[in-house]
Amino acid sequence: MSENSNSNNKKIDVLLKEKPLKRRSFLKALATAGAITFFPGKQTKAFAGTFTDKKDRKGPHLTWEKFFQKYYKEMTPEDKKRVFERITRETKEYYGVDITLADPQPIPGVKFVFFLNLSKCNGNRRCVIACQKENNLDRSKAWITVLEMENGGFDFEKSDRHYTGIVPKDGKFYLPVQCLQCDNPPCVKVCPTEATWKEKDGIVVIDYDWCIGCRYCQAACPYEARKFNWKTPEIPQDEINTNQNYLGNRIRPRGTIEKCHFCSHRTRVGRYPACLEACPTGARKFGNILDPESEVSKIFNTKTLFVLKEELNTKPSFFYYFD
């Protein structure tokens, strides 16, 4: 026994003696590599080479300033101002539009909920298009998916999201699904960089500059609410919404996740979301559930509500009802 332990100790001693040598050589190599990477000829396009391998690469360059940007929650007001100026400048350069970028904060004492009356919804997709325009989505993407369901059940396998023509069709009902802003969000738990989090008014937001595009959250979300930017969004210049929120509807860079944020740039200043105002049937209702006088409180007290996939315990803030 003792001989064995002695030999083991010797081995450890040898390893410990060798370590400084290895570490030093490693640091040398690191310094060399760093020098090559960080001091190229043109500093502004230092990391541009990272993405040039693809022909369809578009959008603002990844600059020094952007790469070393702070985490949103650790930003001082000066940092924020600098970051907003950078994004405004880049949007002007790439899209040719002057935007007003801000980050409206949650209103104290407000918890947003969304109610959707499935008896009223007729699946005309006005909300989908309004959302797309309001939130500067690529014109081949949508945050709201309207499922055409068969009457008498909630079998998602029998649902159709490619329906066309005159609606509503016989024997069908329509189920719009978007981000449900869960109170127990699975997407937030899996994010390795904490680029997404839940705010005090119930909205789950994303810091697009902190997102590394790993798509774990997309896999974790049971409602297919999160969408991935495979390319830089292509938006007609005259249709860009210039009222933008840093954590909300600003034009997302390529390689980041995006989703519905209850139109935080509108709702945090008191307005209704864009999908609600576009709905001709009045099926959507939005408001502050903590205010007993609000219409959502009255629906909450009088209607039989349900949520999607309740068994997963995600506690959504988005309720459906029939009446």
Added chain:
Amino acid sequence: MKFWVVLVLSILPMANHGYAEEQITIIERESQMGFWPCSSCHTGNFKGLGDPNNQHQLTFKHMENVNECLFCHSFKNPERLHLEDGTTITFNESYRLCTLCHGEIYREWKVGIHGLQTGYWKGPKTRRNCTQCHNAHAPKFPPMEALPNPVDYPNKPAEGKH
């Protein structure tokens, strides 16, 4: 003393988060009506026009056994509606007539549960009259063309079964 008064007066407005007083506007109907003003054709009293289906090329699909325009329209003034007690009302407040039968829906509409509201969840709202969305002569919400789904899924199922 003066300092405290100034301080209190300056803090008071901040308690409202800067939002305007809650107020509800109902969109006017008269300016949007196709044949307005009615008196350009219907002069004097217009009794005895008979079956609603014969007027204005309309198909009447609201209530069974209604064979008279004057069930709702005022016979004294063609630009007014009248309630069951003879009170005349304008087309802008036609919800007062609708509530005679549809009281439950009217109650929901009044608190903002039924129908589309735009504007501010915290502040001034714009509300629609019943007849803005429902044709009074055929009130069932009409079928409409669905906008195309912008998302073109690469693995879109073939026609029929998937």
